[in-house]
Amino acid sequence: AVPVALVAGLSRAAHFGVLIKGAKPLEALARITTLILDKTGTLTDGRPQIVSIDRHGDMSEDEILYFAAALDQASKHPIAQAIVGAAQARGIALPIPASVLEMPGEGVTGIIEGRRVVVGGTGFVAAQLGMAKAESAVVEAGSVVVSLGVDGKLAGHIVMADALRAGTAELLSGLRDLGVGRILLATGDRRAVAEAVTAGLGLDAVRADLTPDQKVLLVLTERKNGPVMMVGDGVNDAPALAAADIGVAMGARGAAASAEAADVVLLVDQLDRLLPGIEIAQRSRRIAL
Ligand code: ADP
Numbered sequence: 001a002v003p004v005a006l007v008a009g010l011s012r013a014a015h016f017g018v019l020i021k022g023a024k025p026l027e028a029l030a031r032i033t034t035l036i037l038d039k040t041g042t043l044t045d046g047r048p049q050i051v052s053i054d055r056h057g058d059m060s061e062d063e064i065l066y067f068a069a070a071l072d073q074a075s076k077h078p079i080a081q082a083i084v085g086a087a088q089a090r091g092i093a094l095p096i097p098a099s100v101l102e103m104p105g106e107g108v109t110g111i112i113e114g115r116r117v118v119v120g121g122t123g124f125v126a127a128q129l130g131m132a133k134a135e136s137a138v139v140e141a142g143s144v145v146v147s148l149g150v151d152g153k154l155a156g157h158i159v160m161a162d163a164l165r166a167g168t169a170e171l172l173s174g175l176r177d178l179g180v181g182r183i184l185l186a187t188g189d190r191r192a193v194a195e196a197v198t199a200g201l202g203l204d205a206v207r208a209d210l211t212p213d214q215k216v217l218l219v220l221t222e223r224k225n226g227p228v229m230m231v232g233d234g235v236n237d238a239p240a241l242a243a244a245d246i247g248v249a250m251g252a253r254g255a256a257a258s259a260e261a262a263d264v265v266l267l268v269d270q271l272d273r274l275l276p277g278i279e280i281a282q283r284s285r286r287i288a289l
């Protein structure tokens with residue numbers, strides 16, 4: 001039977017919007033020493049604003065947004081949803097693509113009005129277009145950049161700003177006080193963006209350009225040094241959440257796949273709920289022992 005203190009802990013955590021899927025994860029949560037954070041939608045608030053649209057061919061800004069958003073309707077990625085929202089805010093009516101294929105964490109390809117369209121990260125789109133690398137003045141340090149390709153050619157870039165969640169520095173120092181001595185970032189995004197957004201946070205390591213498989217590998221490597229908690233929101237994070245001692249999903253706006261793979265689901269879109277979650281787990285464990 002599960003000790004009463006643990007049951008009480010589960011219900012107290014639920015009050016804070018922290019869904020812990022049983023007594024075992026509650027106990028494991030109390031012992032975490034390493035934290036790996038996803039970037040987009042986890043460390044950042046995942047409501048990016050468009051900063052500029054950089055045209056590369058003869059398409060207008062609105063046409064670039066039209067094709068990018070039409071395809072990104074198929075994706076729950078926070079960057080994709082921001083692009084769809086921006087197009088709607090400009091009053092652009094979006095067509096339904098004839099076919100779509102999403103590569104989680106990378107982008108989407110499909111057919112719109114008979115044209116072959118690809119939208120996603122600069123590296124992904126460049127690879128789809130058979131280009132060595134998306135070279136452009138706007139692929140600047142620190143900004144999230146989404147590229148658009150149409151009929152085999154680069155049509156443009158959408159430059160976006162995705163801010164760190166408020167109170168992140170305080171959250172990380174609070175976690176260190178609770179015994180989480182090692183904190184890392186793991187992102188599918190580019191290194192320049194990862195470093196710009198985490199500057200000043202004092203992270204122990206920043207890993208960028210990671211595929212979902214490489215996120216899993218990072219989790220398994222870190223587990224050799226102690227119990228690892230991985231926090232993420234995307235479909236691309238689900239395997240890494242499953243590989244961690246404790247997987248935590250940003251449940252309020254994250255992908256269903258990540259919530260299913262996780263041991264803990266944050267039911268509100270607030271990363272700082274990790275603090276009461278771990279505090280309650282540590283207290284419940286002391287009482288139960
Ligand atoms: P993280 O691992 O930090 O959450 P992702 O790997 O999910 O980041 O996303 C990295 C980058 O890939 C984004 O900044 C964006 O440029 C691009 N991206 C991924 N999926 C999409 C999509 N559906 N539409 C547009 N861009 C995308």
Ligand code: MG
Pocket residue numbers: 038039040041042232233234237
């Ligand atoms: Mg993410």
